[in-house]
Amino acid sequence: MSNAEKTDNPVVTIRPMVEEDLPLVGRMEQQLFSDPWSISAFAEALTEPSWGALVAEIDGLVVAYACYLIIDVEAHLTNIAVAEGYRRKSVAKHILDRILRIVTEAKCECLLLEVRPSNVEAVAFYRKHDFHQLYRRPNYYQNPVEDAQVMVYYLGNKHQRD
Numbered sequence: 001m002s003n004a005e006k007t008d009n010p011v012v013t014i015r016p017m018v019e020e021d022l023p024l025v026g027r028m029e030q031q032l033f034s035d036p037w038s039i040s041a042f043a044e045a046l047t048e049p050s051w052g053a054l055v056a057e058i059d060g061l062v063v064a065y066a067c068y069l070i071i072d073v074e075a076h077l078t079n080i081a082v083a084e085g086y087r088r089k090s091v092a093k094h095i096l097d098r099i100l101r102i103v104t105e106a107k108c109e110c111l112l113l114e115v116r117p118s119n120v121e122a123v124a125f126y127r128k129h130d131f132h133q134l135y136r137r138p139n140y141y142q143n144p145v146e147d148a149q150v151m152v153y154y155l156g157n158k159h160q161r162d
Contacts, residue, residue: 010058012094017046017053017065025055025065032081034143042067045078052102056082056095064091068099068111075103077113096129104155111155114148116141126151 017025026039045051045067056064066080077099082091103111114137115122131151140148 009090012089012091013057014054014095014098015057017042017055017067019043019046021055021062021065022046024062028062028065028081028083029079032083033079035141037079052099054095054098056091058086058089058091064095066095066099068103070103070106070108073107073109075099075106075108075111077111092125093129100153100155109155111153113151114140115151116146117149118146123149123151126153129153 022039022042025042029036029042042053045053050070051067052070053067054065055062063086064080064082067078069076069078077096080092080095100111111131112134113126113131115126117123117136131153134150134152137148137150139145
């Protein structure tokens with residue numbers, strides 16, 4: 001049993017996603033989502049200047065990933081995923097914190113995301129980290145069909161709302 005499995009708060013290293021990560025990230029994506037991204041979508045995120053992609057490692061093992069898109073003063077968290085055995089160990093918080101620093105440095109005003117309302121754990125995670133619901137986007141997800149709950153994190157105290 002590794003130290004990561006023995007502790008609730010293992011040492012998490014966040015780094016940019018690289019091409020060598022794509023097969024593992026693609027497998028995780030297929031396992032974790034009913035509407036998974038293709039490996040080519042992740043590859044595109046590695047090459048397009050407005051995109052960013054990160055992975056989280058514990059003991060040298062990739063256990064999470066996230067992608068984001070910056071368009072002018074708006075940033076979009078396009079996906080974030082943590083492998084089953086590494087949830088509730090602050091891994092998602094570490095990767096989200098890094099993205100928030102990046103988009104703040106890019107002078108973005110907000111970070112937007114879509115989440116399935118049925119993904120209660122994810123919605124609770126985002127609410128805990130000061131995301132607020134903006135609206136629902138009907139039939140956004142296809143497998144199964146479900147609305148998206150669009151949430152926002154306003155960067156800077158002047159924008160925070162209840």
